[in-house]
Amino acid sequence: xxxxxxxxxxxxxxxxxxxxxxxxxxxxxxxxxxxxxxxxxxxxxxxxxxxxxxxxxxxxxxxxxxxxxxxxxxxxxxxxxxxxxxxxxxxxxxxxxxxxxxxxxxxxxxxxxxxxxxxxxxxxxxxxxxxxxxxxxxxxx
Amino acid sequence: xxxxxxxxxxxxxxxxxxxxxxxxxxxxxxxxxxxxxxxxxxxxxxxxxxxxxxxxxxxxxxxxxxxxxxxxxxxxxxxxxxxxxxxxxxxxxxxxxxxxxxxxxxxxxxxxxxxxxxxxxxxxxxxxxxxxxxxxxxxxx
DNA sequence: TTTGTTGTTGATTTTAATTTTCGATAACTT
DNA sequence: AAGTTATCGAAAATTAAAATCAACAACAAA
Numbered sequence: 466x467x468x469x470x471x472x473x474x475x476x477x478x479x480x481x482x483x484x485x486x487x488x489x490x491x492x493x494x495x496x497x498x499x500x501x502x503x504x505x506x507x508x509x510x511x512x513x514x515x516x517x518x519x520x521x522x523x524x525x526x527x528x529x530x531x532x533x534x535x536x537x538x539x540x541x542x543x544x545x546x547x548x549x550x551x552x553x554x555x556x557x558x559x560x561x562x563x564x565x566x567x568x569x570x571x572x573x574x575x576x577x578x579x580x581x582x583x584x585x586x587x588x589x590x591x592x593x594x595x596x597x598x599x600x601x602x603x604x605x606x
Numbered sequence: 607x608x609x610x611x612x613x614x615x616x617x618x619x620x621x622x623x624x625x626x627x628x629x630x631x632x633x634x635x636x637x638x639x640x641x642x643x644x645x646x647x648x649x650x651x652x653x654x655x656x657x658x659x660x661x662x663x664x665x666x667x668x669x670x671x672x673x674x675x676x677x678x679x680x681x682x683x684x685x686x687x688x689x690x691x692x693x694x695x696x697x698x699x700x701x702x703x704x705x706x707x708x709x710x711x712x713x714x715x716x717x718x719x720x721x722x723x724x725x726x727x728x729x730x731x732x733x734x735x736x737x738x739x740x741x742x743x744x745x746x747x
Numbered sequence: 748t749t750t751g752t753t754g755t756t757g758a759t760t761t762t763a764a765t766t767t768t769c770g771a772t773a774a775c776t777t
Numbered sequence: 778a779a780g781t782t783a784t785c786g787a788a789a790a791t792t793a794a795a796a797t798c799a800a801c802a803a804c805a806a807a
Contacts, residue, residue: 466681479774479775479783479784480774480775481773481774481783481784481785482607482773482785482804483710483784483786484784495660500764501765503665503765504765514697514786515766515785515786516786516787517786517787518765518767518785518786518787518788519784519785519786520784521764521765521766521767524764525766526706534741537678537682539681540682541682541764541793541794542763542764542765543682543764543765549792550737556720556721556724556726557731558637558726564725567723567724569716569720571712572713572716572717575710575712575713575716576713576735579697579708579710579718579735580697580737580789581710581736582708583697583740584737584739584740585697585699585735585737585738585739585740585742586737586738586743587735587736587737588700588732588736588737589700589735589736589737590632590733590735590736591732591734591736592731592732592733592734593731593733594717594720594721594725594726594728594731595728595729595731595732596721596727596728596729596730597726597729598724598725598726599724599725599753602645602725606764620753620754620755620802620803620804621803621804622754622755622802622803623756623802624754624755624756624757625755629793641793642793642794643793644771655757656756656757657756657758658794659754659756659757659758659759659794659796660755660757662793662795663755663756663796665793666795667793681769682765682793683792683794684793684794687802729766
C-alpha cells in the first residue's frame with residue numbers, strides 16, 4: 466500500500482484517486498508553494514482527469530486535516546504547502562516571484578515575548594520579507 | 607481649507623468629494639483596518655452617494671499614492687489602513703478578530719540580517735501573529 | 748465667470764478565484 | 778456481491794475586485 470494511502474487514512478480521509486494524485490503532486494513538486502491552478506495543471510500534464518472543483522475541494526480538505534497549510538501571499542490568492550513539522554518563514558522576490566524559506570530562532574523567541582506582553586496565547590504566525598533577490602538585482606544593472 | 611484637501615494635493619490627487627469623504631472615514635474610524643466594503647457601508651451611513659467601484663478605485667489610488675497600505679489578513683480579502691510613518695506589525699485575535707499593533711526593534715534588525723544573508727534587498731515585509739487575546743481567553747474559562 | 752480640457756464618477760459589465768449544486772459514480776462495509 | 782454513503786465532475790453560482798464608458802465635475806486659462 467502506498468504511503469499516500471496511509472497518510473490519507475491517518476487523517477480520516479477516504480482514499481480516492483484524486484486525493485492520492487494531488488497528494489503526490491504536492492510531495493513531488495520542486496516548488497513548495499502551489500496554487501489550486503498549479504495543481505490542476507500538473508494533473509492535466511499527468512493525464513489525470515480530475516476537475517478543478519475537486520482540486521479546490523481536496524486542498525481545502527487537506528488544510529482542515531492538517532496535511533497542508535494555506536498562505537495568502539501579497540496580491541491575494543491562495544497557495545498551498547505541504548505541512549511539515551519544521552516551521553519556517555518566507556522571503557519572496559518581488560521581481561521573479563521566487564520564494565525562499567528561513568527559520569530564525571531570535572525572531573521566534575521575540576514573537577513569543579511580544580505575545581506575552583499583549584496577553585495573547587499564540588496559535589500561529591506568519592512572516593514574509595519582500596525584496597529583490599540577488600539574481601534580479603544583478604539583472605537590472 | 608480642510609486638512610484632507612491638503613493631504614490629497616500633497617500626493618498629487620485632485621480634490622474630489624469621494625476622495626475627501628473616504629479619507630475622512632479612514633481618519634475617523636475607530637477600527638484601523640477597513641475593507642472596501644466597510645468604507646462603502648460607512649459612506650452609505652453618512653448618506654454620501656458614492657459608488658462601490660469608486661471606493662475600490664480610490665483606495666487603490668490612495669495605496670499608490672502612499673496614503674494607505676493594503677493588507678491581506680488570513681482569509682483573503684484586502685483591508686486598508688492609513689499610512690503612518692511609524693512602521694508596525696500586527697497581532698490578530700483568532701477569536702474576536704481584534705487587531706493590535708506593535709513595533710519591535712529586535713525583530714526589525716533581525717529581518718535585515720536575514721535579508722542580507724540571502725542576498726536580498728528588502729522592499730517591504732509583513733508579520734502577523736495570530737492567537738487568542740486575553741479577553742477571549744478569559745471568556746472560554 | 749464663462750469656457751475648455753482633462754480627470755473623475757457611478758452604473759454596469761467583466762474577470763478571476765473559489766464555492767456550491769446535483770445527478771452519476773466510486774469507496775468502504777457487511 | 779450489494780447497499781450505503783461519501784466523493785466526483787461539470788456546470789452554475791458567488792464573491793471580491795477591476796475595467797468600461799458616457800455623463801459630469803475640477804481646475805486652469807481667458
